[in-house]
Amino acid sequence: MTYRLVLLRHGESEWNAKNLFTGWVDVDLTAAGEAEARRGGELLAERGILPDVLHTSVLRRAVRTANIALDVADRLWVPVRRSWRLNERHYGALQGKNKKQTLETYGEEQFMLWRRSYDTPPPPIEDDDEYAQTGDPRYADLPPELLPRTECLKDVLERALPYWYDAIVPELRRGLTVAVAAHGNSLRALVKHLDDISDEAIAGLNIPTGVPLVYELDESLRPVTRGGEYLDPDAAAAAIEAVKNQGR
Numbered sequence: 540m541t542y543r544l545v546l547l548r549h550g551e552s553e554w555n556a557k558n559l560f561t562g563w564v565d566v567d568l569t570a571a572g573e574a575e576a577r578r579g580g581e582l583l584a585e586r587g588i589l590p591d592v593l594h595t596s597v598l599r600r601a602v603r604t605a606n607i608a609l610d611v612a613d614r615l616w617v618p619v620r621r622s623w624r625l626n627e628r629h630y631g632a633l634q635g636k637n638k639k640q641t642l643e644t645y646g647e648e649q650f651m652l653w654r655r656s657y658d659t660p661p662p663p664i665e666d667d668d669e670y671a672q673t674g675d676p677r678y679a680d681l682p683p684e685l686l687p688r689t690e691c692l693k694d695v696l697e698r699a700l701p702y703w704y705d706a707i708v709p710e711l712r713r714g715l716t717v718a719v720a721a722h723g724n725s726l727r728a729l730v731k732h733l734d735d736i737s738d739e740a741i742a743g744l745n746i747p748t749g750v751p752l753v754y755e756l757d758e759s760l761r762p763v764t765r766g767g768e769y770l771d772p773d774a775a776a777a778a779i780e781a782v783k784n785q786g787r
């Protein structure tokens with residue numbers, strides 16, 4: 540018996556297009572991002588990989604990508620759960636900052652440490668920063684000590700894993716095709732866990748926008764094929780390059 544998991548990063552967002560650090564800021568998809576989401580749904584339908592259930596973050600770019608893709612695949616009716624635990628990595632004081640300017644100001648080493656190191660978070664965001672999540676009603680039920688003011692990838696993995704084990708794994712074990720619509724860094728954290736990628740090697744992994752990544756998992760929920768399968772490998776390769784080069 541194997542299990543099937545579909546990971547989908549949201550399509551291009553307004554702040555991806557403007558090259559700004561986004562994190563928990565709730566920006567929308569661009570028209571190109573909507574088109575990527577539609578293509579993602581078409582790829583799922585073409586391959587007959589139809590989600591039985593869907594999980595998203597509480598950020599609109601993931602929610603809308605999932606809705607568009609499910610609609611195209613005629614699966615808009617499947618049960619959906621949303622959790623802050625699938626949110627993008629909180630980018631701390633970098634939220635709203637331009638990636639190119641940040642690279643120029645702080646230099647390549649510091650920029651890459653903040654952006655891709657496993658355990659170095661950016662400086663925390665101030666509560667009165669215009670891009671802080673202070674008072675955001677969607678986190679009203681979250682104990683204040685859990686609301687991040689910055690996160691590194693390690694923090695993201697630590698907050699995503701309880702959701703993985705409690706919400707996603709039981710559905711996989713029931714034999715459901717489970718889809719997760721989330722973000723570049725929350726999906727990097729899940730992929731790190733699934734593929735057992737080292738803390739060093741994860742720095743080199745980028746997730747493309749809008750291309751479904753399908754994992755077949757064995758009895759111990761390890762990938763049958765390491766790295767899974769992108770349903771459109773050429774589009775994935777091009778989008779991975781684009782993510783890698785942000786800031787340049």
Ligand SMILES: O=C(O)[C@@H](CO)OP(=O)(O)O
Pocket residue numbers: 555559560561562563627628630654723724782785
């Ligand atoms: O800005 C962000 O929140 C993320 C994803 O867009 O960016 P990066 O790829 O630089 O981690």
